[in-house]
Amino acid sequence: MGFKITNRALIVELSPVEEISRIAKQVKVINFASGNPDFQLIPVSEVVEFVRSVATKWGAKSLMYPGMGGIEDLKIEIREFAERIGVNIGNDDIVVTCGAQHAFKILSDVLVDHNVTIFCENPTFYETLIPLRINAKRVIGIPLDSSGIVTYELEKLLKIYKSEYNILYLIPTCHNPTGVTMSIERRKHVLELASKYDLTILEDDPYRPITTNTPPPLKSLDREGRVIYIGSLSKVFAPGLRIGWITASKDLAYRIALFEQLDFATSTFTQYIALEALRSGFIYNYMLKLADHYRGKMKAMLKVLSDFMPCNVEWTKPCGGFFLMLTAQGFDAELSLAEAIRNGVIYVPTRKFYVSDERRETLRLSITQPTVEEMIKGVEILSHIIKRSRA
Amino acid sequence: MGFKITNRALIVELSPVEEISRIAKQVKVINFASGNPDFQLIPVSEVVEFVRSVATKWGAKSLMYPGMGGIEDLKIEIREFAERIGVNIGNDDIVVTCGAQHAFKILSDVLVDHNVTIFCENPTFYETLIPLRINAKRVIGIPLDSSGIVTYELEKLLKIYKSEYNILYLIPTCHNPTGVTMSIERRKHVLELASKYDLTILEDDPYRPITTNTPPPLKSLDREGRVIYIGSLSKVFAPGLRIGWITASKDLAYRIALFEQLDFATSTFTQYIALEALRSGFIYNYMLKLADHYRGKMKAMLKVLSDFMPCNVEWTKPCGGFFLMLTAQGFDAELSLAEAIRNGVIYVPTRKFYVSDERRETLRLSITQPTVEEMIKGVEILSHIIKRSRA
Numbered sequence: 001m002g003f004k005i006t007n008r009a010l011i012v013e014l015s016p017v018e019e020i021s022r023i024a025k026q027v028k029v030i031n032f033a034s035g036n037p038d039f040q041l042i043p044v045s046e047v048v049e050f051v052r053s054v055a056t057k058w059g060a061k062s063l064m065y066p067g068m069g070g071i072e073d074l075k076i077e078i079r080e081f082a083e084r085i086g087v088n089i090g091n092d093d094i095v096v097t098c099g100a101q102h103a104f105k106i107l108s109d110v111l112v113d114h115n116v117t118i119f120c121e122n123p124t125f126y127e128t129l130i131p132l133r134i135n136a137k138r139v140i141g142i143p144l145d146s147s148g149i150v151t152y153e154l155e156k157l158l159k160i161y162k163s164e165y166n167i168l169y170l171i172p173t174c175h176n177p178t179g180v181t182m183s184i185e186r187r188k189h190v191l192e193l194a195s196k197y198d199l200t201i202l203e204d205d206p207y208r209p210i211t212t213n214t215p216p217p218l219k220s221l222d223r224e225g226r227v228i229y230i231g232s233l234s235k236v237f238a239p240g241l242r243i244g245w246i247t248a249s250k251d252l253a254y255r256i257a258l259f260e261q262l263d264f265a266t267s268t269f270t271q272y273i274a275l276e277a278l279r280s281g282f283i284y285n286y287m288l289k290l291a292d293h294y295r296g297k298m299k300a301m302l303k304v305l306s307d308f309m310p311c312n313v314e315w316t317k318p319c320g321g322f323f324l325m326l327t328a329q330g331f332d333a334e335l336s337l338a339e340a341i342r343n344g345v346i347y348v349p350t351r352k353f354y355v356s357d358e359r360r361e362t363l364r365l366s367i368t369q370p371t372v373e374e375m376i377k378g379v380e381i382l383s384h385i386i387k388r389s390r391a
Numbered sequence: 392m393g394f395k396i397t398n399r400a401l402i403v404e405l406s407p408v409e410e411i412s413r414i415a416k417q418v419k420v421i422n423f424a425s426g427n428p429d430f431q432l433i434p435v436s437e438v439v440e441f442v443r444s445v446a447t448k449w450g451a452k453s454l455m456y457p458g459m460g461g462i463e464d465l466k467i468e469i470r471e472f473a474e475r476i477g478v479n480i481g482n483d484d485i486v487v488t489c490g491a492q493h494a495f496k497i498l499s500d501v502l503v504d505h506n507v508t509i510f511c512e513n514p515t516f517y518e519t520l521i522p523l524r525i526n527a528k529r530v531i532g533i534p535l536d537s538s539g540i541v542t543y544e545l546e547k548l549l550k551i552y553k554s555e556y557n558i559l560y561l562i563p564t565c566h567n568p569t570g571v572t573m574s575i576e577r578r579k580h581v582l583e584l585a586s587k588y589d590l591t592i593l594e595d596d597p598y599r600p601i602t603t604n605t606p607p608p609l610k611s612l613d614r615e616g617r618v619i620y621i622g623s624l625s626k627v628f629a630p631g632l633r634i635g636w637i638t639a640s641k642d643l644a645y646r647i648a649l650f651e652q653l654d655f656a657t658s659t660f661t662q663y664i665a666l667e668a669l670r671s672g673f674i675y676n677y678m679l680k681l682a683d684h685y686r687g688k689m690k691a692m693l694k695v696l697s698d699f700m701p702c703n704v705e706w707t708k709p710c711g712g713f714f715l716m717l718t719a720q721g722f723d724a725e726l727s728l729a730e731a732i733r734n735g736v737i738y739v740p741t742r743k744f745y746v747s748d749e750r751r752e753t754l755r756l757s758i759t760q761p762t763v764e765e766m767i768k769g770v771e772i773l774s775h776i777i778k779r780s781r782a
Contacts, residue, residue: 003591003643004556006526009501012649018459025458035456042451047660051442060433063629065426067416068409098489098656105654110400131653135397165395200394238454240659252394258403262522263496265489265656268631269438 008134015127016352020337024346030378031369032347035322038368041293042238043286050276054269062272066264069257070096070245071271077278078231078245084284085208087229088220093253098242098265100206100232105131107202107228107246110259112136117161119199120169121149123325123353123362125176128204132169141355146316148172148182151189158197167200173214174207174321177350177364179298181319184215191218194226201227209236209283210290211320225249235322236287237277241270295320297367304375308383315365322368325350328386333363336389343385345378399525406518407743411728415737421769422760423738426567426713429759432684433629434677441667445660453663457655460648461487461636462662468669469622469636475675476599478620479611484644489633489656491597491623496522498593498619498637501650503527508552510590511560512540514716514744514753516567519595523560532746537707539563539573542580549588558591564605565598565712568741568755570689572710575606582609585617592618600627600674601681602711616640626713627678628668632661686711688758695766699774706756713759716741721781724754731776736769 020033054062069075075094082089097103112118112135120129122141133139140161142154149170158166170190172182182190194201203218208231219229232244246256260266277283298318305315305326315326333349340346348364370378411424445453460466466485473480488494503509503526511520513532524530531552533545540561549557561581563573573581585592594609599622610620623635637647651657668674689709696706696717706717724740731737739755761769 003502003640004507005643005646006501006504008504009646009650012646012653014459014649015652018652021456021458037455039451039455042454044446044450044454047454048442048446051439055435055439059435060430063433063435063438063631064428064430065412065625065630066633067412068405098654098658101653101655105656110397111394113397113399116395127652127655134653234456238660239456240454242457242656242658249394252396255396255400255403258405259400261406261409261518262403262492262525263489263654263656264492264518265496265633265654267489267633267658267661269629269661270658 011134012130015130017127017348020346020348023341027341027346029341030345030374030381032345032365032378034366034369036239036368037235038293041290046277046282047238047273050273050280053276054272058272062269064268066266066268066271068261069253070094070266071268071275074271074275077275081278081283082231082247086220087208087217087231089247091250092247093250095246095248095253095256095260096266096271097244097246097260098267099234099239100204100230100244101127102242102265103230103244103246104128106256106260108132108135110256111167111200115165117164117166118169119154119157119166120355121171121175122355122357123177123350124169124355125171126353129169129355139355144175144178144180146180148175148180148186149190151186151193155193158193162197166197167202168194169202169204170218171204172218173205174211174318177323177325177348177353178316179318179321179324180316181214187215187218187221191221191226195224199226203227203229205229206232206235207321209287210294212291214320219247228252233274233283236290237274237283241273242267243270243274291320294322294367298324300372301365301367301375304379308376308379310383310387313386322366323364325362325364327359327362329361330390331386332360332389334360336385340382340385343381345381347382402525403521406521408518408739411737411739414732418732418737420732421736421765421772423736423756423769425757425760427630427759428626429684432681437668437673438629438664441664441671444667445663449663453660455659457657457659457662459652460644461485461657462659462666465662465666468666472669472674473622473638477611478599478608478622480638482641483638484641486637486639486644486647486651487657487662488635488637488651489658490625490630491595491621491635492518493633493656494621494635494637495519497647497651499523499526501647502558502591506556508555508557509560510545510548510557511746512562512566513746513748514568514741515560515746516562516595517744520560520746530746535566535569535571537571539566539571539577540581542577542584546584549584553588557588558593559585560593560595561609562595563609564596565602565709568714568716568739568744569707570709570712570715571707572605578606578609578612582612582617586615590617594618594620596620597623597626598712600678601685603682605711610638619643624665624674627681628665628674632664633658634661634665682711685713685758689715691763692756692758692766695770699767699770701774701778704777713757714755716753716755718750718753719777720752722777723751723780725751727776727780731773734772734776736772738773
């Protein structure tokens with residue numbers, strides 16, 4: 001028999017990230033596509049140790065049904081962790097989620113309906129935007145430059161839509177896919193605009209734990225309780241454990257936790273593993289190492305690009321995070337992907353990351369998997385393909 | 392600032408199960424309320440061993456982002472497991488979820504909108520119904536007796552609503568909260584009605600792995616592809632790992648997996664733990680032990696009830712599962728709960744499990760936590776409270 005699929009499900013497509021990651025698993029190529037942390041730096045044996053501690057300390061309790069909103073002890077540790085990375089939670093409460101993506105699905109269900117307009121950077125991360133988009137009236141993308149979202153463009157559009165209930169979704173630090181980090185001036189301006197136009201801000205901030213010297217999160221600059229902060233342990237510990245968190249005012253956090261009951265997806269066991277990793281101090285040491293490591297890799301990648309890329313190719317210059325975005329005029333990143341794979345390199349075309357004004361000539365490069373040697377080889381291959389496609 | 396909460400979030404209340412479980416954690420009482428498996432039978436040290444195997448065999452891969460729809464190797468093992476417990480999956484595909492509850496949230500988003508009427512047993516499990524209910528046009532409860540849902544009552548209502556798209560949500564085996572298992576005749580009749588009235592059936596079947604001699608699942612009797620089967624490892628392994636699964640036709644399974652991308656909640660790590668537990672054969676041995684254990688406990692509880700309960704108190708007589716439902720005319724299970732706790736026993740009042748015709752005189756008793764001695768003591772206390780409340 002045929003099943004009737006809801007409209008909200010019919011509009012969901014295969015994520016371009018998932019699509020490319022499936023290909024990447026099947027071919028042996030230099031992987032500029034991965035959103036995963038560096039395979040070499042996943043603390044596998046430490047996780048085994050944490051599991052032993054969890055079993056000893058909490059026994060069967062660690063394998064029972066989770067309570068609503070997350071384990072209290074973990075919430076205390078996350079609060080401490082947040083403070084250590086510069087996130088001022090104040091009187092807000094924490095809700096533990098199965099990673100940031102799960103947080104956005106729940107936040108969308110709790111805050112977004114057909115009256116809500118979502119503003120976001122253009123391009124933005126395809127996967128987190130989708131759950132917001134399926135419930136929203138419309139999504140409006142705002143261009144970003146090397147200092148982050150262009151706030152005067154944002155204001156132009158806010159003036160048009162000011163009578164509506166608007167939500168601003170932002171990845172201000174190590175933006176995905178561009179790698180851009182928003183300047184302190186822009187951050188302050190965003191908050192001024194939020195106040196003036198009564199905006200709610202969703203701050204998606206997974207890279208903060210593995211970066212240093214970044215401007216404070218919007219959350220810490222927020223004096224009006226407008227910012228809902230979404231954090232994650234995926235980059236700083238292990239994405240496969242699916243541990244993320246939302247901070248929100250007590251009332252709203254309670255609503256979010258109530259709604260989270262509907263899927264009851266948060267694993268008690270992985271929460272206890274995260275609790276051990278935080279409480280033991282492991283993550284605090286590890287994150288310094290990771291910040292060094294990824295900063296070094298990003299620096300190497302930027303050097304390689306400037307050594308090998310032909311003229312008229314531009315790329316962002318991130319100071320941290322996993323990604324940068326490359327723009328090659330006259331190049332079609334989707335059309336040329338098959339050739340790139342045949343030649344030994346894979347990347348993520350970013351056309352679908354655009355909310356509007358799609359740009360086929362853009363692609364996302366990840367620095368997490370390739371070694372410096374692979375970066376050189378991979379960028380050489382890519383630069384040949386770009387040149388050939390223009391010839 | 393105040394946030395605008397969507398209507399779908401505003402209607403979500405604290406689950407009565409969560410509410411009672413919070414109280415149960417704070418008081419030292421005989422626990423007839425728990426939905427958890429028996430604490431004594433959670434395989435903690437085995438899980439630690441599985442984690443060591445996972446780390447050795449898959450290393451960092453087990454801690455990376457999950458792929459869409461679940462790990463392929465786990466899906467193969469779940470197919471085998473399903474066949475071993477009598478679920479004929481045929482050509483259907485499997486989607487791995489974070490437990491059955493997560494499955495119902497996604498199924499609701501994919502299949503239920505404001506045109507859909509949900510039929511279900513009355514009472515039914517509060518928590519799984521909520522995600523279906525928030526998207527549906529209406530929910531209609533059908534009474535059940537000791538053979539399961541009363542199919543001629545179901546047909547009466549289907550005649551009224553036959554022009555609509557209807558979904559039938561059922562817990563045919565060891566129903567929650569009543570413990571009733573639907574007879575084979577009723578199962579066949581349900582499928583006849585499904586065919587005649589073009590119904591989609593959601594079969595929620597978490598207790599099958601820990602029961603024996605139960606009638607085949609609706610899924611195995613279904614010749615028209617009407618049944619979407621939802622299984623879980625929560626009762627047979629560990630609920631805190633959050634591993635559940637949906638079987639559906641290839642097209643529908645793909646839609647479900649696409650939608651699951653929106654929350655991306657499924658932990659890679661716990662999926663690998665489940666894979667090891669299944670592949671090693673552990674679960675196949677364990678489930679026989681569990682079936683024996685819970686059958687013995689249920690039998691003991693039924694004996695204790697018939698020994699100590701006053702007249703005019705009735706209860707269901709489940710052959711397996713975790714729960715039975717007790718009906719005490721003239722008793723208000725919610726009103727008397729505080730007194731019960733003061734006297735050393737906790738249970739779940741089931742008024743809120745009713746879709747309509749709420750019955751305050753009903754309550755759910757779980758057999759998982761109390762020993763036989765505690766059962767005797769707890770039932771004595773409960774019977775005194777019932778008697779007193781009637782005096």
